[in-house]
Amino acid sequence: MLVIDNTLVARLIAAQFPQWAHLPIRPVADGGWDNRTFRLGDAMTVRLPSAERYAAQVEKEQYWLPRLAPHLPLSIPVPLAMGEPGEDYPFRWSVYAWRKGEAALPHRIRDLTEFAVDLGRFLLALKSVDPTSGPPAGPHNFFRGGSLAVYDSETRRALEMLEGRVDTAAAKEVWEAALSTEWERPPVWFHGDVAYGNLLVEEGRLSAVIDFGISGIGDPACDLVIAWTMFGGKSRAAYREVLSLDGGTWARGRGWAIWKALIVAAGMAGGKPSDIEKSWSIIDEVIEDHRRYA
Numbered sequence: 001m002l003v004i005d006n007t008l009v010a011r012l013i014a015a016q017f018p019q020w021a022h023l024p025i026r027p028v029a030d031g032g033w034d035n036r037t038f039r040l041g042d043a044m045t046v047r048l049p050s051a052e053r054y055a056a057q058v059e060k061e062q063y064w065l066p067r068l069a070p071h072l073p074l075s076i077p078v079p080l081a082m083g084e085p086g087e088d089y090p091f092r093w094s095v096y097a098w099r100k101g102e103a104a105l106p107h108r109i110r111d112l113t114e115f116a117v118d119l120g121r122f123l124l125a126l127k128s129v130d131p132t133s134g135p136p137a138g139p140h141n142f143f144r145g146g147s148l149a150v151y152d153s154e155t156r157r158a159l160e161m162l163e164g165r166v167d168t169a170a171a172k173e174v175w176e177a178a179l180s181t182e183w184e185r186p187p188v189w190f191h192g193d194v195a196y197g198n199l200l201v202e203e204g205r206l207s208a209v210i211d212f213g214i215s216g217i218g219d220p221a222c223d224l225v226i227a228w229t230m231f232g233g234k235s236r237a238a239y240r241e242v243l244s245l246d247g248g249t250w251a252r253g254r255g256w257a258i259w260k261a262l263i264v265a266a267g268m269a270g271g272k273p274s275d276i277e278k279s280w281s282i283i284d285e286v287i288e289d290h291r292r293y294a
Helices: 006-016 056-071 112-127 148-161 168-179 220-224 234-243 247-265 273-293
Strands: 025-027 035-040 044-049 079-083 093-097 188-190 199-202 205-209 216-218
Touching: 006 025, 006 035, 006 044, 056 079, 056 093, 056 112, 112 188, 112 205, 112 220, 112 234, 148 168, 148 247, 168 247, 168 273, 188 220, 220 247, 247 273
Parallel strands: none
Antiparallel strands: 025 035, 035 044, 044 093, 079 093, 188 216, 199 205
C-alpha cells in the first residue's frame, strides 16, 4: 500500500527541491482522495496522486493550467514545479502556489443564486477557450466529456441492486433519456468535477476553482451535476439560465448525476455515510427535474 505522509513529502522536497527543504510540511484537511495535499510553508502546496489511475493528471494540469488561466474570470491553481518519481514514490507530483479561500460549504456562501451565476459565467469562459490540442475523454479523466454509454452496465447493475428502494423505473427513464442524446457540436473545455470541495469562497463569494485533474475537451454535460448536488429552486434556475444549454445536454447532465448517485447509493463507489445518505435525495431531485423538463 502506498503511504503518502509528511515524511515522504519531506524526503521528496529535500531530494528534488532543496531550496524548500527548510519549510514546514503539514497535511491539508479534506485534501482530497485522488490526490493527497500538503501545505509547504505558507505560500505553497504539494499534491501527490494517490494511485496510478490519477497519475496522468499531473502533466495535464502542469501544461494546461497556465494556458487556461488568462482566459478565466476567477483564480485557478498556479503550478510552480513538477516533481519526478523518487524516494519510493512512483509518480510525478506537483508543487502549486497556495490558494486562499475555503471550500464552498453552504454556510460560507452569501447568496447561493449569486454563487450559481458566478460559477456559470466561469464555465462559459472556460468553454470559450480554444480547444485545439486539448485532452479528449479517456482514462485520464474517467471518460468525462465522452459518452455516458461507458457507464451503462454499471448503472444498470446499480438499478438492479436498488430495486424496491428507489423508483427504479423513473431512474431508468432518466438514464435512457441521457443515452438517447449526444453532443453534436465541436468539443469544448469542461472542468469535469464541479463540486463544493473544488470551489473556493472568500467573503461569501466564489473566488477560485481548483482541481482540474478530470478536465478536458468534449461534451460539457458533466459540469451540470452540481445543479442537483448543490443547487435547487432559484439557484438551479439561475445556473440553467446563465449556461444556456440545450435540453439534450441537460438530459446528459442528469445522466451523469444519477449514475453517480445510484452507484453511491448501491454501495458500489465507497463513500462516507453522509455521501450515501445524500445520494438518495440527489436521485429524487434528478427524477423530479427530468419530469419537469423532459
